[in-house]
């Protein structure tokens with residue numbers, strides 16, 4: 023706390039936040055003994071899949087959205103974009119169930135759960151807008167069907183699934199940016215609070 | 228008894244002071260990324276990815292001209308899916324799904340993407356052709372200056388006769404009847420569609436660059452052709468289609484719960500299924516985010532011994 027005379031500023035507040043995360047805490051090379059299970063790998067695998075999704079998407083972005091329909095290399099890159107997405111969701115869901123059964127929100131770690139859960143929910147429209155941006159039969163059909171669901175919520179008036187330009191930008195810019203920031207916050211929270219200890223064992227409180 | 232360094236009920240609020248082990252986070256993330264990269268490349272080489280050609284208005288009108296004309300006449304006489312849709316496309320009293328009781332977010336938000344079906348899908352495109360076709364100009368003039376009751380009489384007669392239509396190339400022949408100008412209008416529209424002109428007309432605007440396919444996609448969605456293709460690819464809503472994609476690919480498996488509701492009553496038979504299911508999923512999503520705050524739900528992990536499996540080494544030592 024600052025003394026009575028010097029009132030805290032936003033700047034000093036941010037400095038304290040940054041100072042509370044020294045490099046040894048952000049990137050430790052030891053962990054408590056209980057951090058010893060395959061389940062801990064799934065967070066890292068989810069990050070790995072997210073990176074592969076971003077890289078394959080970046081290659082498609084460089085050549086433009088129609089490229090992969092008439093280039094066999096483009097089609098291969100599209101396949102990697104699809105499959106890394108499938109792995110991203112698969113690993114994320116295993117990670118999620120693991121954290122649920124560990125009640126990993128205990129001890130001021132609730133925000134870690136919340137950021138993860140929101141990242142999961144926002145990943146769904148990333149995949150969905152990706153399907154809409156494919157410019158193929160699947161996009162046409164999904165757009166025609168999905169409009170009814172979204173229109174029923176009133177959101178269809180502003181989020182028009184039949185507007186290709188709008189969907190492509192949500193898919194390639196807005197939503198990934200948002201999920202990327204959430205993942206960063208999520209991981210910083212994990213480091214900041216430390217990995218949650220085991221639940222009290224048999225006969226424990 | 229618990230071993231020193233392995234406290235059996237560590238306080239999750241305070242930093243751990245027990246035993247530590249070596250752990251290389253960066254190596255873990257790097258190897259994880261490489262593993263995913265290899266898995267991804269493997270699956271891509273083995274399974275590839277689907278890419279079915281889009282349907283065009285030209286391919287639709289060639290493959291199923293009867294369906295195309297049925298849809299076009301329904302746009303002209305305002306009975307199509309889009310014309311009767313309500314918000315956000317058209318003003319139709321009482322249309323729009325209800326969330327609960329008589330409350331409809333769809334109606335509250337209202338019409339934001341206005342579509343005048345007869346003009347957008349039939350009359351405006353025909354006026355482009357009419358610029359070089361004086362006979363069509365006359366026919367269009369006759370239709371547009373006629374009374375609504377005459378227009379409806381013609382379109383109804385045309386719709387009734389369509390099942391008996393004979394198609395040859397891009398021309399259509401109907402049994403003799405009182406179709407007025409609707410007969411030549413629809414013949415011209417079919418020819419325009421077959422030639423690809425309608426594809427262009429539906430995406431063009433007063434601007435040069437295009438990125439919005441709302442009108443063309445609404446028109447396709449109003450027809451039966453797209454749906455029949457989707458049905459043969461197990462993509463319809465009643466076939467769990469929302470989580471499927473073309474071909475044998477995993478699709479959006481994470482939509483299983485959302486898709487599930489559409490298969491079961493009361494939703495499978497409700498006119499307001501979309502609004503109700505979205506409302507329900509909004510509640511479930513909020514609950515999912517809030518699990519750590521919800522008494523009962525947040526205690527489930529204590530009752531299910533999966534955690535004993537995850538931390539089995541730790542408990543073995545701590546309980547020794």
Ligand code: HEM
Nearest residue numbers: 062065066068069118121126134135138139141142217218
């Ligand atoms: C968007 C994708 C996600 C990524 C990239 C991600 C990444 C990570 C990483 C790297 C960790 C630390 C290592 C580990 O324990 O696995 C972690 C921990 C955690 N994750 Fe996620 N996560 C994601 C989604 C989620 C979701 C959907 C949830 C739950 C709704 C969640 C809940 C948690 C919790 C509670 C922890 C703290 C674990 C502890 O203290 O032991 N995460 N996450």
